[in-house]
Amino acid sequence: MTDNNHRPVARIAGTGHASGTRVLTNFDLERMVDTSDEWITARTGIKERHLVENGTVTSDLCSDAAKQALADAGLSAENLDYIIVGTVTGDMKFPSTASILQSKLGAYNASTFDISAACSGFIYGLDIADSLIRSGRAETILVIGAEVLSSMTNYQDRKTCVLFGDGAGAAVVTRSDDDRGILSTHTGSNGDLAHLLYCDGGGSLKPAMNRDLPFEDFTLRMNGNEVFKHAVRIMDHAALTALEKAGISPSDVDMFIPHQANIRIIDAMAKRLSFSRDRIMINIDRYGNTSTASIPTALNEARLAGRVREGDVVLVAAFGGGFTWASAVFRM
Numbered sequence: 001m002t003d004n005n006h007r008p009v010a011r012i013a014g015t016g017h018a019s020g021t022r023v024l025t026n027f028d029l030e031r032m033v034d035t036s037d038e039w040i041t042a043r044t045g046i047k048e049r050h051l052v053e054n055g056t057v058t059s060d061l062c063s064d065a066a067k068q069a070l071a072d073a074g075l076s077a078e079n080l081d082y083i084i085v086g087t088v089t090g091d092m093k094f095p096s097t098a099s100i101l102q103s104k105l106g107a108y109n110a111s112t113f114d115i116s117a118a119c120s121g122f123i124y125g126l127d128i129a130d131s132l133i134r135s136g137r138a139e140t141i142l143v144i145g146a147e148v149l150s151s152m153t154n155y156q157d158r159k160t161c162v163l164f165g166d167g168a169g170a171a172v173v174t175r176s177d178d179d180r181g182i183l184s185t186h187t188g189s190n191g192d193l194a195h196l197l198y199c200d201g202g203g204s205l206k207p208a209m210n211r212d213l214p215f216e217d218f219t220l221r222m223n224g225n226e227v228f229k230h231a232v233r234i235m236d237h238a239a240l241t242a243l244e245k246a247g248i249s250p251s252d253v254d255m256f257i258p259h260q261a262n263i264r265i266i267d268a269m270a271k272r273l274s275f276s277r278d279r280i281m282i283n284i285d286r287y288g289n290t291s292t293a294s295i296p297t298a299l300n301e302a303r304l305a306g307r308v309r310e311g312d313v314v315l316v317a318a319f320g321g322g323f324t325w326a327s328a329v330f331r332m
């Protein structure tokens with residue numbers, strides 16, 4: 001857990017997002033596994049997800065999202081001191097996707113690294129960026145959440161394949177010189193719950209060179225029901241902690257952007273925190289669960305649609321594999 005935050009020092013100066021260009025609808029999935037549009041819609045809120053075409057990799061999505069965020073901030077790639085990418089589906093095992101992205105952007109003044117915090121990765125990155133700027137070690141940081149989850153989804157497993165999509169969301173974080181900026185961040189983890197959501201093939205536990213391993217070991221596996229039970233409680237705790245650290249209540253929040261994992265989780269949280277639908281950003285119906293990309297994607301869409309404006313107070317909260325969780329409050 002990290003503790004910080006008093007007055008804004010760092011702010012989000014630009015955002016962008018990119019998603020896969022291949023749309024996979026619930027009706028497409030009906031032809032692939034034993035499922036139905038009715039079940040998926042009722043149990044998850046998802047109608048379609050965007051997947052990448054063959055040959056498109058995570059850093060490609062990052063690059064698209066990053067260019068938009070830099071243009072939005074009025075900055076160029078040379079201004080970046082750090083590139084931080086939250087991902088569990090990077091282009092390669094190493095080097096980091098952030099390093100590959102650095103080359104694609106020509107951001108040669110930046111230090112680069114990836115974060116493995118699953119769906120919480122983007123907010124973990126925001127927390128680190130805020131700390132680096134607060135400490136005076138950096139002025140401008142690109143934070144991205146990006147996944148090509150289709151690269152580790154088992155499209156024969158109806159329990160998981162209906163859920164996930166591919167995407168990237170980016171934010172350029174710079175020093176703030178007014179009251180706009182990051183008011184609080186909160187991060188946490190519980191490794192005892194790691195077995196509920198994981199992919200254990202391809203690491204040192206089950207090396208890819210072991211040809212006897214089944215295909216499923218290289219795909220995402222989840223005990224959805226158990227994850228669901230923890231999700232609302234954890235998201236609730238994360239959101240309330242960030243609000244408390246920022247010294248504000250849910251009624252002060254103009255827009256709540258929760259991780260888009262399941263509409264039932266979002267609705268349960270909304271009820272507990274008394275957020276009406278007009279103060280919650282929801283795009284799970286169109287993208288599915290894009291893990292760490294979901295919050296920055298929703299933030300960018302909310303800004304483009306005029307639902308989040310300059311000066312608005314935004315609350316973001318996520319949870320995911322690890323378990324990890326993270327939240328933040330910022331004034332746009």
Ligand code: UT7
Pocket residue numbers: 034035036039040043044119158159160162223224225226227228231261262265289291319320321
């Ligand atoms: O971002 C990472 C964090 N992940 C999450 O937040 C996911 C959290 N979990 C969930 O969103 C939900 O647990 C799921 C959407 C994954 C599953 O919904 P559920 O209501 O928990 O369903 P369930 O796993 O309890 O399964 C209920 C039934 C089962 O059938 P039986 O055993 O009752 O006959 C499943 O086999 O639904 C069946 N089922 C399906 N039926 C049609 C599971 N997946 C499907 C499917 N289509 N795609």
